[in-house]
Amino acid sequence: MEAAYDPQRVESEWYSRWEAAGVFAPEINPDGEPFCIVIPPPNVTGSLHMGHALDLSIQDVIIRRKRMQGYAALWLPGTDHAGIATQIVVERELAEEGVDREELGREQFIEQVWAWKAKFGGRITEQMRRLGFSTDWSRERFTMDEGLSEAVKKVFVDLYDADLIYRGNRIINWCPRDRTAISDVEVIHEDETGELVHILYPFTDGPGGIEVATTRVESMLGDTGVAVHPDDERYSGVVGRSVTLPLVGREVPIVADDAVDSDFGTGAVKVTPGHDLLDFEIGQRHGLEAILILDEGGAINENGGSFAGLDRMDARTAVKAALQAEGAVVRVEEHLYSVGHCQRCDTIVEPYLSDQWFVRVGPLVGPAIEAVRSGDIRFSPQRWEKTYFHWMENLRDWTISRQIWWGHRIPAWYCDECGETIVAVAAPRRCQCGSTSLRQDEDVLDTWFSSGLFPFSALGWPEDTDDYRAFYPNSVLVTGYDIISFWVARMIKLGLYFTGAKPFADVVIHGMLRAEDGRKMSKSVGNTVDPLVVVEEHGADALRLALMQAASPGQDIPFSEEWVEAARRFGNKLWNAVRFGLRHIAPGSVPADGGYPERPGPEEAWILSRLYDTVGRVDELLDEFRFSDAYGLLYNFAWSEMFDWFLEMSKAPLRRGDTSIGETVGVVLRDVLKLFHPAIPYVTEELWSELVGDGYIASTSWPRPPKTDGPADFESLRTLIVGIRRFRAEHGLSPRRELEVGLYDPDGAAAEWWNDQFESLAAVAPVPLSEPPSGAPHARVVAGQVQAFISLEGVVDVDAERERLARAIAELEASLAQSDKKLGNPQFVEKAPRDVVAKEEEKADASRARLEKLEAQLAELR
């Protein structure tokens, strides 16, 4: 075995061997009970970021453990066509070559995107391989695959037939840069300080006027009314009258509507039905015309008169100036309000009246809420259910059409002759009116429409495939809280509606990875950390273990390279522990499972009992998706107990040629490798090949050590050894300095095996005493009934030891005083549980006994 741990070397070969051996591809029969996770499909043109690394590391830990536990464990990978995001990327690329999308035309452009996908679509999946994720690539899916596209069409047509999809002329969010509609969840609201401009609209039929206020002054070009609250006495006389718009000259009515908030501003609101949702609704109720004043690129159109051609932001300035020139501006004040930005390109979005397709979500919401409320689907941590409910209960219809080219084209055709709309899976040849002049809708579907089907469409639905039958519903879904509304909620709604079953049983929500300073990682701030760079430096195992240790459920994580370094040191430690083992055990001699000694020696019994306990607790924690707790516990077991104590304790027996303890070293090391394998697959596989050499750790069984009772006197031994070490440290004695130590043991608890350990761990050879020594001064280390007496003669200054003792006595007295106070409280003795009281009594007794001995010793030293 290589002397030094080199992550890059260790991580270079295993992945292709796992893949070639089909380790990640489950057989439905007879491998066992199915267990399935589908990946949140990343953008096909993207590259792996830290968030992916966290998300996928969690999934790999879950799936690798389940696989080891004997489940037919499927982790299904895939990528998302990511409509707008991908189109933007390809457009930008073409623009650099001087090619314009419009010039190219739709078909050619789409060809270009497919070419782009062919060229770069493998990048992110290669990166996933580098990180060691055990997805079954033989089942890889792409959201625009033929099968998945069929599923999309079927879902669209079925929802249309059920009147759950409709086309309508509504106010939607429009991104002028991307020139498409986007859904509510794709709008990011940010608070910004702008101007609230108060304008006086003069009455048409007389003097005076009505004052309105707006943050988007240019929208007044499209005003077709003014609204006030019906109960607002200030305006009771003006409802029914009309005002004349400055600049525009249009005469518009004053209406009364409940939606108006009398307490805001002047209590009168200008109504722009074409560019505001509330105004649209008011307009509908009062028959006000909706006038569009913006074109698709966000510039003022011909309805804006002399302002036509100006970008909306320039128009804002120009219209305000023109109004001021007319004296129509009453005042201008600063105003904090929230502005919607496009999630993809950060452009300010506009409310925009347009023809779009919508999913009527109302009827889908009830079952989706019930599935979570009843516990059929569980969120973990549970508090994220609140977010889910809150979002579900406040839903508006989902805008699903996008005015872009890359995506699933809407399966709707319009007849040129009669205007009929035909929605069908296959392109219709002729209309019912007989016409063959049919045009397909130009729009494509929101990307999330297809990803919302992924848990079942990726398994072959609507075909009744073996995979669908075996792996649906999925077992677990792992994702960040940022896409609960985009994705999780929609999968639940659509899954329940179309399959009649929940899409998954557990939803594991993790936090966002942040930069070291706690801020969001963002390309524009320039504080992103590329996981592949980290992997190159420290290895995939180190990054993965660091993420798992930091992944406190549902909580954001500031990324810190220090953690990765620490995790890599753990890999190094593990490496060297196995290297130590192999000095005493023949390579390949450790069985792949079992092999626990039937009559373990005391050191072995201790570590086996600790192993048993650790496996039990780790299993509980992992079943509850508490990854950081589980790996924290494992880390401490491996390092503090297995390596620092047991391996050290094994040295003396091994030197004597004790083969039994060698077997135990091998078996426990093997189980440590197994327990860590889901998090750090590479180094554990490499070490497995050295230690066990049989098959792959990736497809072996999860540890199941037998229940073993550790030796009752282990803690006494440990106390004495630590005490002697401490004695040396506090007196500045070299670890090599010989000490005369006598061991007084009235109960005979100090067995023979202790001698080895004293020699090995404390570098002393204790002499058994039949009674406590008298005369010459001694330091004393007390562990229950057993006491170690360290001769002070010629070793340390008696004064120094006296001081040391005095400090120990003071500490002990303080703790004893606390115990006595508790035990002296009758309320405590009566009301506290018996075991708590008993424990406290034990503690007090032990302290008292120890104190007595220390005081006796102090007296001896005078």
Next chain:
RNA sequence: GGGCGCUUAGCUCAGGGGGAGAGCGCUUCCUUGACGCGGAAGAGGUCCGGGGUUCAAAUCCCCGAGCGCCCACCA
């Protein structure tokens, strides 16, 4: 306007009614044949503040402060 989260060691964070923890950093010692990417022994904490419940509160409840996030038709 509504909701959620966080506040614990110098730093970054776990924990969650009865012994205050980890990593990193810090101090002292150690060239023992697994590992100095290591070992041993330590120092360091009014668990944000104030009330309450309880025999017992860092932990549960209420109030407050600071920070962060999400949602909302904030003209």
